[in-house]
Amino acid sequence: MIDPNAVIDPRAVVDPNADIAAGVEIGPFSVIGPDVKIGPDCRIGPHVVIRGPTVIGRENRIYQFSSIGDDPQDKKYAGERTLLEIGDRNLFREHCTINRGTEQGGGVTRIGSDNWIMVGVHIAHDCIVGNNTIFANNAALAGHVRVDDFVILGGYSLVHQFCILGAHCFTAMGSVIPKDVPPYVMVSGHMAQPYGLNSEGLRRRGFDSETRQAIMRAYKVIYKSGLTLPVAIERLEDMAREVSEIELLLNFLKESKRGIVR
Numbered sequence: 001m002i003d004p005n006a007v008i009d010p011r012a013v014v015d016p017n018a019d020i021a022a023g024v025e026i027g028p029f030s031v032i033g034p035d036v037k038i039g040p041d042c043r044i045g046p047h048v049v050i051r052g053p054t055v056i057g058r059e060n061r062i063y064q065f066s067s068i069g070d071d072p073q074d075k076k077y078a079g080e081r082t083l084l085e086i087g088d089r090n091l092f093r094e095h096c097t098i099n100r101g102t103e104q105g106g107g108v109t110r111i112g113s114d115n116w117i118m119v120g121v122h123i124a125h126d127c128i129v130g131n132n133t134i135f136a137n138n139a140a141l142a143g144h145v146r147v148d149d150f151v152i153l154g155g156y157s158l159v160h161q162f163c164i165l166g167a168h169c170f171t172a173m174g175s176v177i178p179k180d181v182p183p184y185v186m187v188s189g190h191m192a193q194p195y196g197l198n199s200e201g202l203r204r205r206g207f208d209s210e211t212r213q214a215i216m217r218a219y220k221v222i223y224k225s226g227l228t229l230p231v232a233i234e235r236l237e238d239m240a241r242e243v244s245e246i247e248l249l250l251n252f253l254k255e256s257k258r259g260i261v262r
Contacts, residue, residue: 057088072125087113170198214243
């Protein structure tokens, strides 16, 4: 159903089976396919292609020449019905490409809310992106990547398939990331190596000085002590009892399957 209060340029092509909510704006020469649901007050620029099944929340803005919800770039994909889900208040700048999931990968690519996705970003099939992230120009995720809340990817960062980027981590420009990046950690390089904490990001998000110092001590246990990772995890268990923010780091290390950037 297309709400009569949607503003659709007459040069756009919108399938009658699309679900377009009130307040949506769709620019000229954009193509909206069937099985696409666009929530209230979204703004779709010119020359945007959105294919489905895709569900987009409210107040998202998608700039020109972006391709949203097209088939996954996976040789195993054989036309199965898979999904892209996008939350609320996200910004997608020019030339973004976001693919639906694959049946083998769970069937869904999912992006949360309040994310800032800059020019030329690629988010591949079966990726899970949290909330309040920033992807700078031409950052790219291979398939099955998970990006947790408040992550910042520098321009041209490349993330290998199945990697996890923990909350509040930061990747410098041009980073090539073959393994998991723990919460709070900054990485840089080809291949990426740790370069301390994302201290400025933590400060901006309200982590007080005492908490930041405790996280730094945990960082040194992992990266500066010379301990094996299992032994470092044992040390962090004691620290997490005193500082709850370290528990996020501890649980991440326990769950990591690819190993961490180290």
